[in-house]
Amino acid sequence: MTQNGISISGQTVQCKCVESKIETDRLYYSRFAVSPFKRGQAGIVGIAMRKASLGEVEGTSITYAKFRGAVHEYSTIMGIQETIHDILVNLKETVFRSDSRDIQKASLYVTGPKKVTAGDILLPPTVRAVDHSQYIATVTQPVSPNIDLIIEKGYGYQINNSEEYKSGEFPIDAIFTPVRNASHSIHPFESPKEIGEISFIETWTDGSMTPSEALYEASKNLIDLFDPFLQMKQNANCFESNDIIFSCTRPSSSHWNDMDKSAREATSKNTFIDQLELPARVYHCLKRSNINTVLDLLDYSQEDLQKIKSFGKRSADQIVKLLWERFSIELPSKRL
Known part of the structure; x- marks a missing residue:
């Protein structure tokens, strides 16, 4: 107790x-x-x-799978009973516990005939399958399928875009709950x-x-x-402040361009990243890097953003697009 x-x-x-x-x-x-x-x-x-x-x-889930020889999600691999889609669903539901916040690589390599379960996944030392008997697929013939996996930690439900992946690569919508x-x-x-x-x-x-x-x-x-x-000063009175009062609604490009430099700095300083409606994974990566406001983002180039742990080019592109559409801010490709 x-x-x-x-x-x-x-x-x-x-x-x-x-x-x-x-x-x-x-x-x-x-x-x-x-x-x-x-x-x-x-x-x-x-x-x-x-x-x-x-x-x-925070939870742990498979976010990516690569099948060698697969054409599309509803195709089959010789010697495996399930379609690619069915295997992806089973992988999505597989429960893991991870002691690391880093993106982890795993693989599934078996030789049939065999009933494949979570216990057959080759995992790094920091990750373990909760239920080794959790079903994944059945190999009906003496073949050796090879599946590469990526395991991540995150919050809530993450939808992954399949447009950026090659043939045989499948993003998995992760359930981090x-x-x-x-x-x-x-x-x-x-x-x-x-x-x-x-x-x-x-x-x-x-x-x-x-x-x-x-x-x-x-x-x-x-x-x-x-x-x-809790960090607010008890005697602070926002009505006596000379700071610019800004709206949480999206400013237009013309409105932003008409602002002078001090007004732009004040707006970007007071616009927090949780107001930007970012995907959960992108938001938490930025928070872990102590990026709390739009002004903090302006200290980074596109190349710098991609170097943030667990971030990558796709997440950096989302930030670049958002800053341009909302604030007409263009991040440089590299630090000057």
């Missing part, structure tokens, strides 16, 4: 794991009791934790002094992490989201 004490509104609030079970290798369940809360607080915490658990916990489901319920209780609330939080994970680990990461990332508000 785990127990942690924190302070909320002068109360000592504790989180206890009251139930935990492993239903399968890919389904872990835990139930947590969090109390005591004042009336109304349990709902705030429960809703926030549910959303953070489903969207702010180790938390399969999360729910909360609120139960009132009476104490001698007041009526309070208990929040029960239920979490189901895919086995790549325990519900306790998921809850810890979700709460940590949730706190980080509120950090900008």
